[in-house]
Amino acid sequence: MLTAFAILLGVTALLAYVNERFLHFPTTVGVTLAGALASILMIAVAALGFPDARDWMSGVLRTLNFTDFVLNGILSVLLFAGALGLDSRQLLRQRTSILTLAFFSTLISTFVIGFAAHFVFGLVGLDVPLMWSLLFGALISPTDPVAVLDLLQRAKVPKKIETLIAGESLFNDGVGVVIFLALAGVAGLGQHGAQEAVTAGSVLALFAQEALGGLLFGAALGAVGYAMIRTITAYEVEILITLALVVAGYVTAAALGLSGPLAMVVAGLVMSAVKTATFTEATFHHVEVFWETLDKVLNILLFTFIGLDVLLTETTLAQITASVLLIGVALAARWISVALPFGFLRRREGYSEYTVRLLTWGGLRGGIAISLALGLPETPYRTHVVTVTYAIVLFTIAVQGLTIMPLVHRAAAATRQLDGDA
Template structure:
C-alpha cells in the first residue's frame, strides 16, 4: 500500500517521463502523441535492460521497488478507465450510432467471442509445436485478453487518422462496448481455470454476460438521468463540471458493487451527457452558454490527454514486469511474439467476418466492398492498455513461465497494433477504398474526394 509521499514520487516521475518523451518526439520524429510515448517508453526500457546487464545503468532500488509494487490493473480499471471512457464517449451522441447499431453490437459480442476462440486454438497449436505446456483453457484465456479492440487507442489514435465520420464511429462504437464483453469472458475463463474446470456452461456464461451488460446500461442511464437534472438546472458552470465527474464516478462504483460492467456504464454516461448537451445547445437552453460548452470539453480534453499520456507511457515500459526473464530464451521470445501478431490478425479477421454475417445493414459503397471493409476493420483493430491490464491480472493465477509467455505475446500485439497499424490505418483506408485524397500536413486533415459510404 502506497503512502502519500510514494504516490507523489511515482506520479512525478511518470509525468516527468511523459513531458520529456513528448517534447523529444515533438522536436524529432513527430509521431502522434500516444504512439510517440509508446515508442520512447519501449526504447527507454530496452536501453535500461541492456545497460543494467552491462552494469552501466543503475536506477535507485527504492524507485524500482515502487514500480514493481505498482498495480497496473487497479490503476486502469479502478482508477482512470472510467474517466477516459466518459471523456471519449462525451463527444458522441446516441443518434450517431443509429445507422450501424446492429453492426457495432454484433462486432462487440460475436466478433469478440469468435476472436477469443480462434486465437485460443491457434496459440494452443503453437504451444504444442514448440513443446510448451499450455492447456486449451489457458490459450483461450489469452485469446480473451487480446480479443477486444481498446477504446482508448481507438479514440485517441484513429481519431487523428482522417477517416470518414461513419467509419470512425463504427470503430469507436465497437471499441467502447466490446471491452465489457471481453472482461466477462476473461472473468469466466479465469474462474474456470482456478477451479480446474475443463468445460464452461454456455447458459451460465450467456446469463452472466447479459446481466453484466444490461445491468451496466441500466445503471448508466439512471445515474445520468438523475444527475443531469442538476446539470441542467444549475447556473454555476463549475457545479456542472463537478456533476459530470460525480456521474461517472458514482455509476462506476455502483457497477463495481453490483458486479456489472463499470466501463460500459461510463460509456453510457458519456453518451448521455453528449446527447443532453447537444440538445440543450440546439434549443438555446438558458443554462447552456458557449462558455460552458467550451469549458466542459476543454476540461475533459485535459483530463483525457493527461491520463492518456500516462497510460501509453506505461504501455511502453510494461516489459519491466516480466518475472525472472531468464525463463525465456531469445528464440522463444521471437517465436511467441511473431506468432502472436499473426494469430491476432487471423482471429480479428474471422471475428469481423462472423460479425458481418449477422449484420442487417452492412456498409456498402462504391469506394469499398464488404470484403475490403472486413480487411480494413481487421487492420483498424488496435489493442492497448485494456489488454495489458487483463494480462497483469493473471500474474497470480498463472505459473511464472506461462505468465511470461502470455505477457510477451500480449505486449507484442499491443506494440505492433499501436505503432505499425496505428500509423498506417489512414493509408490503409485510402489504399482499400481507392479514394483520391488531398493530405494537408499542417492541418493533419484528410479531404476525401470519393466517399466510402453513401
C-alpha cells in the first residue's frame, strides 16, 4: 500500500509540474488530462506488444482502490476544507436557493437521467435494468465540489455566485450519496447484499436518518470543536483538533449510519461561522493555511487518480455510443433540474439570467461519481455504468472545465449590474 501510494504521489507531482510549467490549465483540469493522456499512451504501448507498463500501473491503482481512497479516505477532508473556506453568513443569506438546488435538483436529475439512461442503454443493445439506470442517475447527478471550487477561486467571481455554486455543490454531494444508498437498498444492493422488504416508508426513513442525522451530527461536531478550541491558543493543537474532528467524525458517522459527507459540510460551516469567537487572528491564519494546503494537495492527487483510472476501463463500441449519448442527456438533465426550481428563486433572490447557464455548464462531475460506480457489485451491468461514468466525468472536466471562464465572467458582470440596480 505504501509503495503504491508513493508511486501515485510521484506521478502526481510530475503531472502537476508539467501542467504548471507548460500547460497552465486549472490544476484539476490539467492533471486529469495529463493523467488520461498517460493512460492512453500506456494502453497504446501495451497494444504494440509491451503490456508490462500497463499491467504495472493497473496493479498500483487496484492496490489503492479508488472507492476506498475517495469515499473512505480523502472525501471528509475535502468537504470540510471546502466548507471552512466559505463565508457562512453569506451562505445563510442564500440558504433557500442552496438547499432547494441541493435537494430538489439532485432528485430531479437522478430520475431524469435514470429513465433516459435506461432508454439509451436499450437503444444501443446494452441490457441494463431500470434500477441500475436509476443508480447511475443518482451517482452522476451530484456536482463535484472540489473541481467547482478550484475554478471559482481562479475566476474571482462575486461572493453571491461563488457561495451559490460552491454551497450547492457541497450539499448535493451528500444528498446524492444518500439517494444512491436508498436506491441501492431498493435494488437489494445494501450492506448485506440481500433483497430485503422495501417500502416507501423504509426508503424515507433511511433518507431521513442519513440526511437529517448527518446534518445534526455535523452541527454537534462543530459545537465540540468550538468548545475545545476557544479555550486554547496553540495553533498546532487547534489544527490537531480540527483534523481529529474530521477523520474520527467521518468514521463515526459511517458507523452510526449517518451521512458523513453532509456531517463534514455542516461541521466546516459551523467552524467557519464561529471562527472570530473561537480563534485568534494569528492562530486562524495557521489553521486556514493548513486546510487550504491539504485541500489543494489532495485535490491534485484525486484528479490524477481520475485520469490514470482510464487504464482500468475496458470499452466496447456500444458503451462508447451510450457514453456519447448520455453526455448530452446529463447536460440536459442538469439544465432541467436547475431551471425548474430556479424559476421560483431567480427573481426573489436577485440572480441574473446567466446563473442557470453557469450552474448547468459548471456542473462538473468528479471523484464521487467514479468511486460510487466502482463500488457497485460485479454484475454484467457494472462495466457499462463504470464506462459511461468515466466518459461523463472526463467530458465535464476537460470540455466544460476548459470553456467555462467566459460564461463565469458574463454571469459575474450581470450579477454586479443587478446588485447595483438594486
